[in-house]
Amino acid sequence: MASHRRPKQPSRARVTVLTTAAAAAVAISSQAAQAAPSESPSADEVKAQVDKLYEEAEQATEKYNGAKEKQEKLQKEISTIQDNVAKGQEEVNELREDLGSLASAQYRSGGLDPAVQLFLSADPDDYLEQASTLDKLSSQQVDALEEIQDKQRVLAQDRAEATEKLEDLATTRTELEKKKDEVQGKLAEAQKLLNSLTAAEKAALEAEEERASRDSTERVELASTEETAPASGSSRTTSAYAAAQSVIGSPYVYGASGPSSFDCSGLTSWAYAQAGMQIPRTSQEQANAGTRIYSQSDLQVGDLVIFYDDLHHVGFYAGNGQVLHSPRTGTVVRYESIDNMPFQFGVRI
The missing domain is CATH 1.10.287 (Helix Hairpins)
Known part of the structure; x- marks a missing residue:
């Protein structure tokens, strides 16, 4: 005859231990989920x-x-x-x-x-x-x-x-x-x-920069047929701008002021030196080297252009809303849209 005994119930102590272990497992799982690394940045x-x-x-x-x-x-x-x-x-x-x-x-x-x-x-x-x-x-x-x-x-x-x-x-x-x-x-x-990017992602960023550079160059070439040369009356401004154009493609190197590599103010100070004129070395000092032009519409080819609130970047105005400058590490002296950086004012020397 089959036994009709009731099955043996686990003791209260055993139930408590099992419950605690389960709770701990849930907590660990939750913590692990929270600690899991987030997705890599795009x-x-x-x-x-x-x-x-x-x-x-x-x-x-x-x-x-x-x-x-x-x-x-x-x-x-x-x-x-x-x-x-x-x-x-x-x-x-x-x-x-x-x-x-x-x-x-x-x-x-x-x-x-x-x-x-x-x-x-x-x-x-x-x-x-x-x-x-x-x-x-x-x-x-x-x-x-x-x-x-x-x-x-x-x-x-x-x-x-x-x-x-x-x-x-x-x-x-x-x-x-x-x-x-x-x-x-x-x-x-x-x-x-940058090293965290895949080869394809790096190639895409480089291609994007190359396209932007080509567009800026085309705009400058168009401006050369529509706009006048530097109208400040300074032959040195004309010569300095021409000197900067002659080193397009030279690499950006911080602290460099030519003749084969440049940072932003290194390019402008070197260019003026080629024209026989000494201007201050830093962008902040160059901001005070001539007459300030606050409206972009009044800029003339060859004017210095100052960017950012603390005036830490400078280039030459190239016409048609473009600047010629040495942008940053990893780039070269090139044309670029003036709208890529916060414009402050121009300086006519």
Whole structure:
């Protein structure tokens, strides 16, 4: 006969353990789902991130250029001051020798004046403060002592200025290295993002840029038949713009100012140098190098064009809404639509 016993029920403790384990499994599964990596960014998203990094790199590049320019200027100033100090010290030494010869002659003719003895063994500044001794000296000796005092005063000022500029130079060098590291960090981060793209995605982005560049070139060629050459009346502007056109295709390299590679302000400053005119090195300084033109409709071929709120990018206006510039790392000197960047104003030199 079959047994009619009721099946044995699990103990309350066993039910609790099973329930807890199930809950834990659900929680782990949920956490794993949350922790699962999100989908990789699209090519457009990567491009947007890369463009942002390149913009930040260029901001740092212009600060790097400013620090580098300041360093070079300080080095020249320090060298000039040090040359002046050396020359001034030689003059003081010669004056001391002349005064010593005068004192020797005085000694041979009847004894050395105690006042001259005091000078030859002490600081002439302290000596000249003792006005009561001046009447013991000949007018020739007084003139020599006063000239030495004047030159020593200038030497002291020059040495103090050199010391101050050397301290400024050390600070500038530190800033230069800091900006260099910042630029390289941004560029490395951008390259890492680009490396995450497939070969097909990279090819598509490159093709898109090539199409845009061809369109801009065609617009510039059309403008050359419809618009006049630089109308600012400056032959140097014409020559500078022509120089920039002659290096189309040269690669962008941060901190470079020609002749075979350029950053944005490196291109414009180099082009003007070819025209025999020195303009400031950085885009921010170039923004103040001439008359500002705030309306795009008033721009003329060859005008400098300044972009972004902090004025960290510059190029040449090429006509028909296009600019000639060195855009960013990974590109070359080329024509591009003025609308690709936030226009601030033009500068007519």
